[in-house]
Amino acid sequence: MRKVSHHEPITVSGDPDGTGPMQMHDAGAVNHDAGDSQSMGDRGDAAAFKNIQNDRDSVPLDDLPPPSAVEPPLPTQYLDEDGNPLSKNQAKKLRKKLEWESKREDRKVIRKEKVTAKRERRRAARQAEAEPGTGDNNQAQNTQQPKKTPPQRAVQLPVTFLVDCDFDNLMRDNERISLASQITRCYSDNKNSLFRAHLAICSFGGKLRERFDGILGHYTGWRGVRFLDEDFVKAAEAATGWMTMHSSAEDGPTGQKGEEGGELKGVFSKYAAIPDSEKSRLKAEGEIVYLTSDSPHTLTELKPYSTYIIGGLVDKNREKGICYKRARAAAELCEDKGTTTNIKTAKLPIGEYLEMSSRKVLATNHVNEIMLKWLECGDWGEAFMQVIPKRKGGQLKDQGAGEKGGEVESDGTQVGHGRKVEAGGEVDGDEATAVAESGNIA
Template structure:
């Protein structure tokens, strides 16, 4: 078969429609470019039909295997993937009014909403016929996820019965252990460790959960488990803070309402607010003025010494415009972010510390920092780089940041707080223990970027992906 040769009119039309010159690299028609077999995809005969197909001209096949110019903006390779073949063809109407062409791949259907620039006709009417939502074939990964979710839902009752049996078994075991101690003449109550009383302090921790549009469903489930774990850590801490959750709406609130059966409404010492973190900070300010709590020694020391707010020499996240001055009315709010050019030295009394609840595997760079900066809020990052040497760059989960803040109130030492909270699998060591001169990873921050908080909890997971809400709420 003779090689296909575009006429000048066809070449001009393709340049206008596709922005691609069907002629050779030197612009002379009739001189095909050098074939590149390494980049060839299925339909090996397309090069025999059209020598330009693999390198210059965007073409796609019809039902008979013949190739035609692709719609504007599409590539030859987009239409030659066997995994996208349909059981029945769809019709594509060329903008020049020619005969409709059968399209056998789903990739082309993604352009069903496009409007041809040449004549303004919308493909909704005369373009590709997109199948109904329920008729579209699911991908293999989508089918796997659906099957996994169905299996999880089917085993819900069985897991519920198993949890009940485990609780009963624990009660029986405790009764037997208690009876054994009594038989030996030992007072069982004497064996219990006396827990120090929990003291409320004038510090507020705000979990900013207003990032739903940046997270997938699995990441929202992980964030829910981190919120649950944060509440549990604060409730059982020696020095307890006031806790708030902002942006309480959307899928996260729906999950707590439906899946977790509103158990969070029984939690004490925490408030869920639909507004943003500023609204939470205003509520926290009012609460701390009325009944802030006990002024413990570390906070009193921060009040007496008045540590200056000094900008670091190295800016971890450069911005094109200069940083605006913090607004005076928000001087008692600090947004924690690793992108901040300020390092947190001590916790200040009557201050609200905002922790970004963003689980996105670090896809969104500087999101929390930019949000605080736009609102005129002070920012700071935890001094992990000054005290710890990390083997790998791991971002802390929300509940880890909460626990670190609580441990600082107890130890008044960042190094001890980091060492007691950061999981051992992350390989964190104190600088004096490591003895390394290398620069530590200062990327660890207060934004929730992974699911380690859920993985560390010694409780049963209520979802197939991540989560500790069910078990933790049951404990509360």
């Protein structure tokens, strides 16, 4: 018999008039009965769940829908061209690209605001200089300022630099972006050079052209550069025509020599005084040279009415010797066809002028800029020093340690004649040779 605690309430029930038997109810006993009812309910739920699970297991697998019908589809921007899901890294890159594209208009607005603010600052500075001053300021303004030397007129020379871009299928997306930047730099360097060359981009197509048409759409307004669909052989043949266009005083509409094709000035001035018969022979002897480090021939000078081809390839040096093989195959094909086109190969004379300490890669725009510098000074060593990045390290051979008493800086770099020599390019074996066929400089 269960004892009743004095803490538990006891209720008394009976007839209203008090005649019936009285009964005591224990609250604890009532709660105990409620607990038994609850446990019975739990056992009922477990049995019902087990029945549902048995019913589900009894469904044949063939009747179940495929996972693709149940899972939510991925967004279309996270699928490749074949409809397969992208990896996490690829999806992340694509997401960043879409974010960058979505903010294009905002960047344009910011650039315009910066340009406007810069113009306002210049205008305010000119007004401040024009206002008359007093005292010391007036005296300082009356002091004669040295006159700025007027910029020299850029001279067009009869020589062509041709960038061969027929390597689109060998490059990754990021490498095509690098090549597009290098082509842009080639255009900028040639436009700002004192002595300009004819610049042409051949085999211009594929995804490289898609990038120019999309991101770099302003290239259609570039002046002094040609974008051609033809390969480098046909483009080089066409270059012979535009280099000799209006190349004499009687041919030019304004009476100036080389208005279109180019003038024999600068490093080419030594050819200006030769007879007309010799000039005709010089035009006919114009060369077509494909620059590649694998060539057994070394380029000693640039010649007028000649075309120099630079391989437009950024491949981190994966495709070794591809430009040399491409040039030799084209030369053999021209010989088989019996054409007069003679394609030669050569390498820049880095090994003759620079001492290199490691194997480096020279970018396409660096090859272009080195030849532009040579057109200005006629010295390969000076051209190499002005163009090749400092981080590549190196020095001219006639400025080696111990020869001219060069000093050594704290970082161990040898300095000769009071200036640090820069170097770069690709070193082919024991001899440093220029790579015109590949190369993004990382």
